[in-house]
Amino acid sequence: MSDGGDRVPVSYPIARQIPADVLDGEARRLATIARAPLHRRIGGYARLAGPGFMGAALTLGAGTLTSSMLSGATFGYRTLWLIWLAAGLGLFMMAAMARFTCKGGFRVIQVQNRRHSWLVGSLMTGLVGTAAVAVIFNFGQVALGTHLIESLAPFVGISFPAEYNWILYVAVTSWLILSYGRRGGLGTRLVETVMKGAIALMILAFGAVLLVVGVDWDAAARGFFIPWLPGGGAGLDLFIASSAAAVGVMDWVFFHYAGLARGWGRNHESLARFDLVAGLFLPFVLVNFLVIGVFAATLFPQGITPESAPELAAALMPLLGPTWSQILFYVGFLAVPITTTVGMSLAGAMAIHEALGWEPDTSSWRWKLTALLPQIAFLAAWNARPVWLVIAIAAFLSLANNVVGWSMYLLLNDREVLGRDRGKSYLWNLGILLQVTLLNAIAIVYVFNRLGWW
Amino acid sequence: MDAGVTRTLQRLLERPIGPWSGRVWGLILNLAGNAIALWGVASVMRTGAGWTWIVIGGVGTAVCISALALPALESEVEQEGDE
Numbered sequence: 001m002s003d004g005g006d007r008v009p010v011s012y013p014i015a016r017q018i019p020a021d022v023l024d025g026e027a028r029r030l031a032t033i034a035r036a037p038l039h040r041r042i043g044g045y046a047r048l049a050g051p052g053f054m055g056a057a058l059t060l061g062a063g064t065l066t067s068s069m070l071s072g073a074t075f076g077y078r079t080l081w082l083i084w085l086a087a088g089l090g091l092f093m094m095a096a097m098a099r100f101t102c103k104g105g106f107r108v109i110q111v112q113n114r115r116h117s118w119l120v121g122s123l124m125t126g127l128v129g130t131a132a133v134a135v136i137f138n139f140g141q142v143a144l145g146t147h148l149i150e151s152l153a154p155f156v157g158i159s160f161p162a163e164y165n166w167i168l169y170v171a172v173t174s175w176l177i178l179s180y181g182r183r184g185g186l187g188t189r190l191v192e193t194v195m196k197g198a199i200a201l202m203i204l205a206f207g208a209v210l211l212v213v214g215v216d217w218d219a220a221a222r223g224f225f226i227p228w229l230p231g232g233g234a235g236l237d238l239f240i241a242s243s244a245a246a247v248g249v250m251d252w253v254f255f256h257y258a259g260l261a262r263g264w265g266r267n268h269e270s271l272a273r274f275d276l277v278a279g280l281f282l283p284f285v286l287v288n289f290l291v292i293g294v295f296a297a298t299l300f301p302q303g304i305t306p307e308s309a310p311e312l313a314a315a316l317m318p319l320l321g322p323t324w325s326q327i328l329f330y331v332g333f334l335a336v337p338i339t340t341t342v343g344m345s346l347a348g349a350m351a352i353h354e355a356l357g358w359e360p361d362t363s364s365w366r367w368k369l370t371a372l373l374p375q376i377a378f379l380a381a382w383n384a385r386p387v388w389l390v391i392a393i394a395a396f397l398s399l400a401n402n403v404v405g406w407s408m409y410l411l412l413n414d415r416e417v418l419g420r421d422r423g424k425s426y427l428w429n430l431g432i433l434l435q436v437t438l439l440n441a442i443a444i445v446y447v448f449n450r451l452g453w454w
Numbered sequence: 455m456d457a458g459v460t461r462t463l464q465r466l467l468e469r470p471i472g473p474w475s476g477r478v479w480g481l482i483l484n485l486a487g488n489a490i491a492l493w494g495v496a497s498v499m500r501t502g503a504g505w506t507w508i509v510i511g512g513v514g515t516a517v518c519i520s521a522l523a524l525p526a527l528e529s530e531v532e533q534e535g536d537e
Binding site: 236402406409410413414415422423424425426427429430433434436437440441444445448453454 | 468477478481484485488489492493495496499500515519522523524525526529
């Protein structure tokens, strides 16, 4: 790996299942697209993109959306600027992951193990930063998903409580999870298409609801472009949490390995960057904008600020007017936990295999078991939540995420790892360092909190 | 930044200093700068005093980030290849 010039990308086992003629065809299409006029290039890239959309579907989960709903209900449009800033800042690190995938051609956790120790690679990045997070955070997804199914059922005249509908939730998400990497790459494209469709559904549903409730465009524009924060420590907490948490370790790992699983190589970096902007950044900003807008237009003027996603959704319903807009909101909202469960489960399986040095084989029982591990969260249908585990993981994440960020920054600047392909841009490094500094701030504030200083 | 200073900093970032490279030490210094600045913020919130810590930590953070953003030096082999 000392010379970056003639490196042939290491073939990731999931990508080996894609027939060579399919990969060759994609390479030819990419070469044609690269010479095409801008509008045709965008269309061509949009058809080939995928891991970025999967990343957006993963990131747009119950936690992110609840945070946006609360922001809209509590502060109106005034925190809209945080959304694009947070997602934009995250793009620098994601571009580094694209570099590792396309030009590095290596598997990042393995390289971290070699360069920065097993503690940073396998443990902090793989097992805790990705796999444990996938299991723990899935409790929130299942709780929200089953609640939304329960809320939707009366619209078709039936009762379908969470204690029973979790079977439907787990069945649908498990089918998608186990389709990934199967049938010569067709399964991967199926999952990517479902993710793209789900994001389109969220945008259509929340957009239509926003049209029904109306937008104060003047306030929205001010909130989008003029930074504002609540005073005191709450403002700083909100800024740090929103800026650093939008795109985290799991998103970095997942985008990297999802790209490897698609057989991305040296010629795919432009596609990967397009995918980051069009697939991850724009949908993330747009969906959050719509959700904040809906709650800023409805609950904010009335001063209603419920605390959980189900309470927020329930408080919103009487203000939405026609039944169809209520159904649309619930359906769009249901796409949120479903896609996040699928994305997190795949990220968790990839991370466990990398951390333990197992070769990922999507037809093996080991893959299926690790991929379905987060489904233990079906217990959330009965309001069960391993609180002690949540606290432990949150603590470890707060303290470890910045170290993983350091590791990625160091790899991008490592001549022995990337050779000539290492990062050579001052601005790129600067963007990554700003995100690393925010992750540092999360760790420091966590420690200060524990010591009673914050 | 002056070209000579930039090259010196770049060499320092790549040079091993004890167990780690200059870049790793830079990240640790940056973390210390962040902690000092946030300690100042916490003090200001509690007592109204502590602006000096914010300034010291803030300047330290800015200096560390500015230096760490410098990419690694081109090796002689790379420079020859470019010619």
